[in-house]
Amino acid sequence: MKWFWRIFFTIALLAGWGILGYFFADFTLGSPKRTKPVEVEIPPNSTLQEIGRILKEKRLIREAYFFRYYAAWKNKTTLRAGTFEILPGETLDDMLAKFADGKENKVKVVIPPGWTVYEIADRLEAKGFDKQAFLEALNNKKPQFAFEYKITKGPYRKYKLEGYLYPDTYYFKPNEKPEKIINTMLGQFNDHYEKLNVEEKLQSHPRLKNMTLDKVVTVASLIQREGQDKSELPRIAGVIYNRLDIHMPLQVDAAIVFMYREKGQKVTRVYQKMYKGVRHPYNTYENIGLTPGPISNTTEDALAAALEPENHKFLYYVTREDGTHRHYFATSYEQHQKYNAISKKNREKVQAVQASGE
Structure with missing residues (x-):
């Protein structure tokens, strides 16, 4: 009967390790708790290993050890490039379905430092947004930030918000309204405006x-x-x-x-x-x-x-x-x-x- 117990304990040990391995893999492929959407950009020709690394960096999975094997098991190995918004409640299966479908729900727009309103408008048009509506909203939209009330609109100033559209990389919905696009850029400016204590320095610095x-x-x-x-x-x-x-x-x-x-x-x-x-x-x-x-x-x-x-x-x-x-x-x-x-x-x-x- 000794051989029976040896086989039994061997099977039990293997089963235990298998269960432990399953839970470990499941844990690594799980996501830490999220309360906000996360933007994910999958570059063209990315491998499954690279995509797993991106998801880990974005804290959408804990580790990337088993990502490519899981994707293969789910038959989701053909994942497309694009920019995607991952909602707080979405699981890895939801992400894989999104990447496999390839329908971007965000458009990446890069605004380099020193660009003018004209260049920004051209870039937005190239990305599929309404250029004219954007330019019109620059003068007509309702102020959202306190600093906007300090901006003067003179006769020789074509666009009131020139100078305040903060250069950065943005992700917008394809049908985003121009006011939302502008307010997002102004929001970035407002963050730096507050960080630098602009109003305090205007009052205290002798040169200003x-x-x-x-x-x-x-x-x-x-x-x-x-x-x-x-x-x-x-x-x-x-x-x-x-x-x-x-x-x-x-x-x-x-x-x-x-x-x-x-x-x-x-x-x-x-x-x-x-x-x-x-x-x-x-x-x-x-x-x-x-x-x-x-x-x-x-x-x-x-x-x-x-x-x-x-x-x-x-x-x-x-x-x-x-x-x-x-x-x-x-x-x-x-x-x-x-x-x-x-x-x-x-x-x-x-x-x-x-x-x-x-």
């Missing part, structure tokens, strides 16, 4: 005593378009404030680009003939002071720089043209001219290297 929220956002938009190196943004802000203090034209090329965009023309490089003698409120070479409104939509870094400008005596800057995306800063026009010459040599050197194919 004559500034309003709208003026600071305008300065931030100029900084955003002029600087690419994060560490230089406060220094560029200092140049702008220094020029404002002595009533010196800002001479910001990015504002000239925006000026032509307002006139329906797209330009990428600025030449003297484009602004010399041209009467326009956004011409920072002919006018003194800030533009009537922001010229781009800004990041937290640019807004922070506008709120905390570097204290220095620089009045000029020019791109180094050496591939670093940094600038030379000068306190005098003579020094600025020397840096212009160096910048030109750098550009010629870079172009020569590119032409040689090195």
Whole structure:
């Protein structure tokens, strides 16, 4: 009878391990408790292993050890790329059905830093949204955030909310209303606005005593378009404030680009003939002071720089043209001219290297 008990205990042990393994696999494929929808993006040509990793990163499953085996068992191995919204009550089976069906219930929209309302509208149109309805809502929608009441709408400002549509990656329903799209972007701006304690700094910072929220956002938009190196943004802000203090034209090329965009023309490089003698409120070479409104939509870094400008005596800057995306800063026009010459040599050197194919 010893052989019987040996077989019995072996079977019982195997069964125990099997049950334990089942519960362990079931636990790893389960989801921690969720109270909000989760956005999941499945890139094209993703493997089951990669999809399992994505679900784990999104905390939709606890571990990805058994995901591909479970998907194969459920005959859900052909999962399609797309952006999906996973609701709090949806199980892994629901997710697999969604991924296999491939019908995206969210549209991914990426808004890079420094884009204008025009560029955002074009991107939304390319993603299937109503461009004209979006542009109209920018001036007509009901304010949802307190800071919106501080924004002025002047005669030379085509779109009131230019500058406040925070650059980020968004996921919208295909039939999302333009007001909801705008409020989502404004909500992101509001988060950073509160994080930076903007109103408190407007009241306490000595450099900002004559500034309003709208003026600071305008300065931030100029900084955003002029600087690419994060560490230089406060220094560029200092140049702008220094020029404002002595009533010196800002001479910001990015504002000239925006000026032509307002006139329906797209330009990428600025030449003297484009602004010399041209009467326009956004011409920072002919006018003194800030533009009537922001010229781009800004990041937290640019807004922070506008709120905390570097204290220095620089009045000029020019791109180094050496591939670093940094600038030379000068306190005098003579020094600025020397840096212009160096910048030109750098550009010629870079172009020569590119032409040689090195």
